[in-house]
Amino acid sequence: GDSVTQMEGPVTLSEEAFLTINCTYTATGYPSLFWYVQYPGEGLQLLLKATKADDKGSNKGFEATYRKETTSFHLEKGSVQVSDSAVYFCALFKTGANNLFFGTGTRLTVIP
């Protein structure tokens, strides 16, 4: 079945460090891929998305490239800030499906 596997957390980084959160997926066909973020005390927010192979989603300095050959959608940011501390969820959606499939989430803490 369809699934998303995310890098286990928690991840703790110093401010201005480089961030990578790994995400791989299993799905038939050509799913759309998403990163959602959940800041402390808030609901899930869409961070970025990519809808086809080799697409790069980007937002707020975060990037992720849809790699069909490695079935991956790793999240990266060149220089994290304290305000990036949150839980990050990778997700996929297949055409014709009725729900997003989420990874288990990765908690990021950025220390000054």
Add this chain to the structure above:
Amino acid sequence: GAGVSQSPSNKVTEKGKDVELRCDPISGHTALYWYRQSLGQGLEFLIYFQGNSAPDKSGLPSDRFSAERTGGSVSTLTIQRTQQEDSAVYLCASSLRDSWTETQYFGPGTRLLVL
């Protein structure tokens, strides 16, 4: 404009009681979803509504769970005879469902604690 809203934000109940959770989707969104986020786990799909079509209930964990959507807008998730394992954050999302990219917008969630 207004986002997805949910109420109550927190609910504490005793085992065996029934609870109702409410979701107001973004105006004009035809698709509505309920998910559950349990401690230490990812988001688990519960149920999906699209317009006037029959809902997809495939994610409901037991017959104690039910949901309805009145007038294609507001939805209520009901849990009967609550159990301690029902404790979780219940999230509602809505989308336009007008394209295959499927961006869902989430509410802040209802945190349910069953004692």
